[in-house]
Amino acid sequence: MKKLFLLIGMMLVLRTGFAMQGGWAGSDVTPGGSDTQVQFNDGGSFGGTSDLTFNKTTKVLTIGGTGSQLGFSGTMKIDGSTTNMLNILDSDSTNVYSLSSAGLATIPTINLGSSTGASLTAANGIVTLQGLKGGGVNENVTFDFETSSNTIGISSTTNATVSFTNTTYIGGIDKYLSMNKGTYQINFGMTSIGNDNLQLSIPCNHASGSGYFSLMETGDGANANRSPAATSVNPVFRIYSADASIATPWIDFSHDNTDGNIQTGLGKINLKPATDVTITTGNLVMNTVAKGIVLKQGANGKCGTFVLNGATAVDISNTSIAVTDVIIISLNTVGGTVGVQPHIVTITAATGFSVIGTAGDTSTYNYAIISNAA
Numbered sequence: 001m002k003k004l005f006l007l008i009g010m011m012l013v014l015r016t017g018f019a020m021q022g023g024w025a026g027s028d029v030t031p032g033g034s035d036t037q038v039q040f041n042d043g044g045s046f047g048g049t050s051d052l053t054f055n056k057t058t059k060v061l062t063i064g065g066t067g068s069q070l071g072f073s074g075t076m077k078i079d080g081s082t083t084n085m086l087n088i089l090d091s092d093s094t095n096v097y098s099l100s101s102a103g104l105a106t107i108p109t110i111n112l113g114s115s116t117g118a119s120l121t122a123a124n125g126i127v128t129l130q131g132l133k134g135g136g137v138n139e140n141v142t143f144d145f146e147t148s149s150n151t152i153g154i155s156s157t158t159n160a161t162v163s164f165t166n167t168t169y170i171g172g173i174d175k176y177l178s179m180n181k182g183t184y185q186i187n188f189g190m191t192s193i194g195n196d197n198l199q200l201s202i203p204c205n206h207a208s209g210s211g212y213f214s215l216m217e218t219g220d221g222a223n224a225n226r227s228p229a230a231t232s233v234n235p236v237f238r239i240y241s242a243d244a245s246i247a248t249p250w251i252d253f254s255h256d257n258t259d260g261n262i263q264t265g266l267g268k269i270n271l272k273p274a275t276d277v278t279i280t281t282g283n284l285v286m287n288t289v290a291k292g293i294v295l296k297q298g299a300n301g302k303c304g305t306f307v308l309n310g311a312t313a314v315d316i317s318n319t320s321i322a323v324t325d326v327i328i329i330s331l332n333t334v335g336g337t338v339g340v341q342p343h344i345v346t347i348t349a350a351t352g353f354s355v356i357g358t359a360g361d362t363s364t365y366n367y368a369i370i371s372n373a374a
Contacts, residue, residue, distance in 0.1 A: 184209035205233045216240040295368060303368040306355065310336050313345045313356040316367070323347050324372040329355065329365050336362035 031039055033048015036055060040047055051065035063070050120127060125146030131138045139160035144153035154162060173196065176189035184203040191199055203209025211232035217240070220226050225247040226240055234254055241249035248265035255261065262269060271277050286292050295303040300319045308314055329342055339358025342365055347353045357363070 181208055202235055204235060205231050207231065212236045212238050214238045214240060217242040217244070220244040302371075303366065305332055305364055305366055307335070307364050308342060308355075308357040308361045310357075310360045310362045313354045315352060315354050317352040318369070319350050319352075321347060321349065321351070321353055321369060322371065323349050324374070326370040326372070327353060328368045328370065330367075331363060332366045333364040335364060336360045338363055 029046055031037075031048065032042060032046040033039075034050070036053045037048030037050065038052045038054050038061070040052070049065075051063065051068050053062045054060070055062070126142060126144050128140055128142040130140035137158075139158045140156055141160065141162060142153075142155050142157065144155070147153060156162070173190045173192045176187040178188075179186045184206065186203070187199070187201045189199065191197060200213065202211060202213055204211030210228050210230075211234060212228045213235065214226060214228070215238070216226050220240065220242075223244050225244050228236075228238065229247070232254065234256055236252050236254040238250050238252050243249060246266075249267070250265045251269070252261070252263045252265075254263075284293075295301070297303050297305075300317075302320065304316070304318070306314055306316045325347070327344055327347075331338070337358070337360035339361050342355045342357040342361075345354040345356050355365075355367075
């Protein structure tokens, strides 16, 4: 016979082993079951089962078998190592769930996983994650897997902004990042139709989808001066200046199914190339009355003036001249006796050119130089 001590007022604390406190009473009884099986009241007698065992060497309490459960009606306290305080293992002893913490000051780590993956599910298809740290901001984010077909909704009831601090990957080609406003949808992503290309598609010609894609300074968003005053049938790329106090400093790029268009709301369009602006096909056409080409006059410029002396050739210094250039001459101010139109006598490259008129002509003339692209 072995002596088995019955625990009176038992308190069980799960740790690396058992800690038992209380009073003791004893009698000679025969343990139920087999070696390592934990004793329990089995109809008034001591009982044991292979589904409830304790290994004193490994200090492991095992509950197993078909339909076995561990139930708690109160608080479950886990007080052990700061690493893997609670582990749930699968049949091959691989962690499916683990919880660890270095104390209340440290955020607990929960690991879900197995050799075949992991899942976190909710009966209604909606999962909300929220911080509950005392004194913190306690933001939340909700993932909705059920409300809309083929759509996962991400939202926050605390109006939090979802921030991606590292590279965000949209799952491959022909996959799009979409933003919806009612029936109007904006898509951004790569497509493999034709040659692979990055596409941004926006709705047009409606107040809820004006057709404008606007680029502006950070902080100028949600400003009435940074929203188009009208809608467009075709997509328009608009760039605003950094001054949001006025609405007109913008430049637009668009195509109307016939022509490409560049337009400004305020000021000129300045071209500042490192070298030349080249038109490789087509012509430069001025199709508005009273509009044309304006040349700046100055030393060595492409336009200027000269005065005839009524007798000999006049030399005009201009280092921008080339022997293949075309020089156009027109009357500016009459002086003396105007005769036939002055004509070019000589052109010296990178130096200048000479002109001569009729005797007695002391008029002032304009000239313009057109360079030969060949």
